[in-house]
Amino acid sequence: MAKRFGGRFSPGAPDMPQPRGEPVHPLQSRVKWITISASPFLLSAFWQDPFGLVTNLAGFGIVAAGSMLTREGLQAEAAYDARRVARKPAWPRKLFGGIATGLGLAIGAAEVNALGGAALVGFAGAVLHYMSFGPDPRRDKGMEGIDPFQQDRVARFIAEGEEYLAGMQDAIRRTGDRRLEARVQVFAETARELFRRVEEDPGDLAAARRYLGVYLMGARDATVKFADLYAHTRDQSAREDYERLLTDLEGNFAARTRSLIEGGRTDFDIEMQVLRDRLAREGVRTPAPKDPAALEDRRGHDLTGLIRETVKAGRKQD
Incomplete structure (x- = not known):
């Protein structure tokens, strides 16, 4: 079924905040050139003998896999840079992407070069990869004074909240309405602001626990029921009720985020007063x-x- 295109600047489009989306690394657009640089291996593979066919295809495949690892590493680094409190990536994807790139180039060049020449080509490719994309983050950021156990609890609750948000977005797509999809995306960004606040201060988990679990689960269930109803009936009153629900949820999540920030200021003032008392003594x-x-x-x-x-x-x- 054809779906009408609509967007922010389309006639009759509502005035609503636009979702920010996921952080993007400034070097992420360069990754495609890794695969493009290995395309001669793929194009010339079918005009080679069996050994040349295998080495060329293997070289291209390994280089392509290296580019995928590099892209994931850049995405992880962008998420790391966007947060004030973050752990280093679980494993260095960019490093392994560079190793795979060098290995693929060496295998692809082995058909026309001696072993030493192929190894030199692979080493040069790995070095250029490192110079182009840099190293992976190698240490945690802003984790001083944070209990690792409490941080793991926060990570589990946030992962659960992300599943609820993903369920809302999957359900609303069934309506085929771009405006509703954007509306849910805006709410998801508001909820993620609360996620980031709790990540920065795991002590706020107790105050935000219901928002990360019960309220998001209820929002997902309501979205599923509305999507099933609206996809069949196009009931405008149900749509208005659902949009009011999203507005109320956004206000509540934003208010909770502000209260946590203000609570942090109160804690700071208390610590300052305690320090004054100690200095006075x-x-x-x-x-x-x-x-x-x-x-x-x-x-x-x-x-x-x-x-x-x-x-x-x-x-x-x-």
Whole structure:
């Protein structure tokens, strides 16, 4: 059945925020050139003897596999760079992609070169791959002071939430309505903002647990039922009710994200007050600000200023 094209700038299109999508690495467009560079192996394979046929096809296949690994490595690096708190990739995909690229080039060149020449070609290809795409992330980022066990719990809950979001998106596609698909995508991005907040501070898991599980599961079930109904009846009142539901969900998820951020500020103020009390017991007097906003405006009242005052006081006592 034909489906009418529609988009943000189509007549009658609603004014809604556009989904951001997944982060893209700036070098990701270069990956296709790896496979293109090995295409002579594929094109000339069928005009070779059996040994040349096998080596050329094997060389092209291994280089293509290396390009796939490189693309996955760049995607993992883009996701790593987009987060303030992230673990290093489980295994170095770009490194193995470079090794596969060099190995494929060596095998493909073995039919027309001696073993030493083929090895040199493969080594040069691996080195150029490394110079073009760089190394994989090799250390965790922003994980200082975070309990690994708690981080694993957060990862499980977020994986469960992503499954619910994927179920919503799969269900809404059955309606064949691009506007509804974009609407669900916008909600998914709002939910992922909460995911990222909990990733950065696993201590917020208790406050966001229902949002990562129960509420998303309910949203998925409601989307499945609406998609089945709307695909057969095109009931506009049901559509309006579903869009209002998405609006309410977006507001609730955004409000929860803001409350977690504000809670982080409250925790910071408490830690600052505890530090002031400890400094006061040590004989270092720091006048308390008249209002919380002064914590940001006066240099002597921030954490760096307090540490500097402590060092100066210690030097005077010496």
